[in-house]
Each structure stands twice: as structure tokens, then as C-alpha cells.
Amino acid sequence: MALWKPDPTFYPSPRDAAAGPPEKLAYVAAFDRAAAEPDAIAVLDVDPDSASYGDVVGWSELPGLGDELHHFGWNACSSALCPGSPHPHVERRYLIVPGLRSSDIHVLDTKDDPLKPQLVKTITAAELAGRAGYSRPHTVHCGPEGLYVTALGGADGAEGPGGIALLDHTSFEVLGRWEVDRGPQFFAYDAWWHIAHDVLVSSEWGTPSMIEDGVVGELLLGREYGHSLHFWDLRKRKHVQTVDLGDQHQMVLELRPAHDPTKQYGFAGVVVNVEDLSASVWLWHRDGDAWAATKVIIIPAEPADAADLPPVIAPFGAVPPLVTDIDLSVDDQWLYVSCWGTGELKRYDVSDPFHPVEAGSVRIGGIVDRAPHPAEPGLPLAGGPQMVEVSRDGRRVYVTNSLYGAWDDQFYPDGVGAWMAKLDSTPEGFTFDERFFPHGDAFRGRRPHQTRLQGGDASSDSYCYP
Known part of the structure; x- marks a missing residue:
């Protein structure tokens, strides 16, 4: 029987996190203001011992135009170890990337090839609006019970109120308004x-x-x-x-x-x-x-x-x-x-x-x-x-x-x-x-x-x- 262990990048305490191994890659949201080319996640080599240190070594473009990628986050993090709502068997694997202008939210898998995150799902603006009543997703935080996505606007052209949509950790379905x-x-x-x-x-x-x-x-x-x-x-x-x-x-x-x-x-x-x-x-x-x-x-x-x-x-x-x-x-x-x-x-x-x-x-x-x-x-x-x-x-x-x-x-x-x-x-x-x-x-x-x-x-x- 396989022994399940928490993701090694989950840390119980800040002290443990600070003692962990240094990062080797950085993921950067890069957007085209003119909306003529797709926005992308750029992957940078941040390992000072690497020959390609400081270079863009990976590039994953999104399918549409005009997303204006903004504050993205991981699907899971150290909060998964919290005793009140433990989820120790999720992985820090997916980048959850909102488009501030398109209101679409893209899910990219970094596990198989960290240099080329693969788009595995797009949560459409219509799904976000229909299930949570929000538009203009801005910030993603991995937390207890799922993913918290703050949004600036309401649905169907409503100016507001803005608020928080909750997404499932695993399926990335919009659960509803928080x-x-x-x-x-x-x-x-x-x-x-x-x-x-x-x-x-x-x-x-x-x-x-x-x-x-x-x-x-x-x-x-x-x-x-x-x-x-x-x-x-x-x-x-x-x-x-x-x-x-x-x-x-x-x-x-x-x-x-x-x-x-x-x-x-x-x-x-x-x-x-x-x-x-x-x-x-x-x-x-x-x-x-x-x-x-x-x-x-x-x-x-x-x-x-x-x-x-x-x-x-x-x-x-x-x-x-x-x-x-x-x-x-x-x-x-x-x-x-x-x-x-x-x-x-x-x-x-x-x-x-x-x-x-x-x-x-x-x-x-x-x-x-x-x-x-x-x-x-x-x-x-x-x-x-x-x-x-x-x-x-x-x-x-x-x-x-x-x-x-x-x-x-x-x-x-x-x-x-x-x-x-x-x-x-x-x-x-x-x-x-x-x-x-x-x-x-x-x-x-x-x-x-x-x-x-x-x-x-x-x-x-x-x-x-x-």
C-alpha cells in the first residue's frame, strides 16, 4: 500500500518554511496591453548555479486575447496542514491565473513539465458570474476549504458589490459566493x-x-x-x-x-x-x-x-x-x-x-x-x-x-x-x-x-x- 505524505512544499510553521530549499524557478504573469497577442506565464531560471540564470526558460501562452493576467496563486499551500480543515493530500501543482479584464480564470498544471505549464481548464466569465455572482477576478489565495478568489465587480454588468468566490481545490469548479x-x-x-x-x-x-x-x-x-x-x-x-x-x-x-x-x-x-x-x-x-x-x-x-x-x-x-x-x-x-x-x-x-x-x-x-x-x-x-x-x-x-x-x-x-x-x-x-x-x-x-x-x-x- 502506498504511503501518503503531504506535499514537501507544505510547511507547518514559518520557521520550517524559511529552512526549506531555495526556489529554482519563478513564474511571472506577462500581459499584452494591446490584446493583439495572448497573455502568457513566463518561467524564469532563478538558480544562480545554472547556465541560464536570469533567463526566460519557459513560456506558456493562453488561448484567448485580452485577459490582462493579474494576481495569480497556487491551488494549495501550507494551509492544507491546518487542523481545522486538513487537506494534506492535495499538491502544490496548479497555477490559478485570473484575467482581470476577461473575467476568465485559467488553471495551469506545472507538475509534468515545470518549464511549460499546461492549460488544463478555463473557468469562464459566465461560470464565475452564474455561480458566484462576480466578475473581474483579481487575487487568488489558497486556503481552508478551497481557493478564495477576490473579484471587483458583480455579474451581468453590475458594478458591485465585489467580493470573494470560492473554488474547489481539486475540480476547480466555482462553489459559489463566499x-x-x-x-x-x-x-x-x-x-x-x-x-x-x-x-x-x-x-x-x-x-x-x-x-x-x-x-x-x-x-x-x-x-x-x-x-x-x-x-x-x-x-x-x-x-x-x-x-x-x-x-x-x-x-x-x-x-x-x-x-x-x-x-x-x-x-x-x-x-x-x-x-x-x-x-x-x-x-x-x-x-x-x-x-x-x-x-x-x-x-x-x-x-x-x-x-x-x-x-x-x-x-x-x-x-x-x-x-x-x-x-x-x-x-x-x-x-x-x-x-x-x-x-x-x-x-x-x-x-x-x-x-x-x-x-x-x-x-x-x-x-x-x-x-x-x-x-x-x-x-x-x-x-x-x-x-x-x-x-x-x-x-x-x-x-x-x-x-x-x-x-x-x-x-x-x-x-x-x-x-x-x-x-x-x-x-x-x-x-x-x-x-x-x-x-x-x-x-x-x-x-x-x-x-x-x-x-x-x-x-x-x-x-x-x-
Whole structure:
């Protein structure tokens, strides 16, 4: 009789995950803004001992046009070991890849040939709408009971409410809408949890029409984008509390809860404060029997000549940082903050989460600076650090430069380009790896967005044991 064992890339605790073997491959979503060529998953060699290190070594195109691949994830991860809803015999095998514009969700199998993921199923927009009532799938998290897919829009052209669709781990069928009682929640974006405490947290961007063609100045200055965090009972699937960060804090996006399952805090990135164009990071935490949020990081805008700025921000005479992604190392010590507008990636020591200490910064790209990569100092770069992914052991940090097609075109109207970089991170600092700089034609005319690492990464897994 065969002895069943859990997938070796599932780890009971953050400590075990950090001690696991380093990744050898990275999977990157690459999309064609013109929708003339299919979007693809690019496979990159991230093994520094390999002759093809830093190269695109695999390429899997999707069948349609205009998906705009966005925040994809694994079908299963370390949460499968949780005692409340164990699924120890699923495998981290499939990439679940949503199309933000098409509303289709693609399932790609990496097991037989990790260099060429094979499309095995497409969940159509009609199935997502018919069974869950949602459109515009945005983010995928592997969790208890199945796959949680956040979606920005409603079905049949409805603007909302957005929310969470639940997919089966194995068949990938849409089981239905996750929420039983959503309370006042309407906008959606990201969702994650304190899995051992039966708490889910969600954030807010806007409805499809509010994001379709980029930032709408009237909506932004009218403070009409999302500005709240929502807290839920994960088991009862019921809304518990809204924490409003203040309507000047527009677009509450990425959520990064502590990996230590005994802790009940996490970080949320806010794109812009309309009063001064600063960006911020907030800490959510328990306050007695309720939830609270405290602003713990403020990143100011940088003055600039209006002539050097794209029309969308020229009247302000400044470059907003535009914090559009954050990532927390698995040991909960380092928080990485992407400032896509200024072209800066910051690192903070968050050992004391209420008092982050800046512990390093690098510049690459940027609306005004166009800072080059040290591997090619004569090549000015557009875009900036956007999606950021950290290896399980915290030593390697990967960034890509494209945010979202419509935003790319607004903030970098002369072209955002295509590049990816890797940084080495140690307690003493973090620096660019000059051997790793796929760019330009490496992505075959597509724009690279999110990265997933083989065997898991800092934003893919939840752990149930301290």
C-alpha cells in the first residue's frame, strides 16, 4: 500500500518554511496591453548555479486575447496542514491565473513539465458570474476549504458589490459566493486571514468602471475610491467590523498579515493621500474586543517640475510615491514597500510592528528619475518596483515593473517598458543582483506583473503552527 505524505512544499510553521530549499524557478504573469497577442506565464531560471540564470526558460501562452493576467496563486499551500480543515493530500501543482479584464480564470498544471505549464481548464466569465455572482477576478489565495478568489465587480454588468468566490481545490469548479452576510461591504480588492483565529480581512479599490481606464481624477479628488478595511468571521462568513482609514486615504490595496499564527496584526498599503500625495502603510491590530488600524509609515511625495510629469499629476508639481504593493518576510521582520511612482523599493524592520524602522532603499525606474539597473547603467528605465515577492528564507526579493495596463499608460505615457529585477537581502542591507535583469525582448512584447516562486513564497502560504 502506498504511503501518503503531504506535499514537501507544505510547511507547518514559518520557521520550517524559511529552512526549506531555495526556489529554482519563478513564474511571472506577462500581459499584452494591446490584446493583439495572448497573455502568457513566463518561467524564469532563478538558480544562480545554472547556465541560464536570469533567463526566460519557459513560456506558456493562453488561448484567448485580452485577459490582462493579474494576481495569480497556487491551488494549495501550507494551509492544507491546518487542523481545522486538513487537506494534506492535495499538491502544490496548479497555477490559478485570473484575467482581470476577461473575467476568465485559467488553471495551469506545472507538475509534468515545470518549464511549460499546461492549460488544463478555463473557468469562464459566465461560470464565475452564474455561480458566484462576480466578475473581474483579481487575487487568488489558497486556503481552508478551497481557493478564495477576490473579484471587483458583480455579474451581468453590475458594478458591485465585489467580493470573494470560492473554488474547489481539486475540480476547480466555482462553489459559489463566499459571503453569507456581507454587511456594508461593497468595494473589494484583496483578502487574507488570521487563519488560526477564524478572522478574514478584506480591502478596497473600486468597481470596474472606476478602474477600467485608469485613475479617474474626479473620483480621486472626490474621495470616492475605497478607504476602509473589513473584518469577517472566517467560519461564519459574516461581516464583523469596518475600519475606515479616512476618505483622504484613497485605495487600500495589498494586505500582509503576520505569518506567525499566534499574532493578530498585519499591514495594509494605501496608494495616496489626496491632501498631500503621500502614501502610507497601516497596521491593523486588536484593540480590546474590536479591531483598529494605525498609520505606521508615511512616504511623502517628491517635488518635481510640472513639465517632467504626465498630465494626470502635472497640476500637482510633485511625484506621488504610489505604494502599490507591499510584502512581509516569512519571519515577520522585514516589510518591503514598492513606490511605483518614485521608482523606489524601501525596506523596513518591523520587528516592532507599531514602530517600523527604515532599513534600506534602492531606486530603479520612476516617473521622473528613470534610474537604470546597475547591470546596464546607460539604460534609463520606465515603470518602477511594483509587484514585489520575497523568497521563503527572506534572502531574495523579486520585483517587476508593470502595474495595470491603464495605470501604466497614464503615469508612463511614453511607454512603461518591461523589466524584472532581483535583490539580495541580508540583515546588513539589500542590493541588486547584477546577474539578474531580464528586460525588453525577454518578455516578447508583454508586460511582466506578478511573480510566484516554485515551492511557495512570502505571500502565498498561511501557517497554522507557531
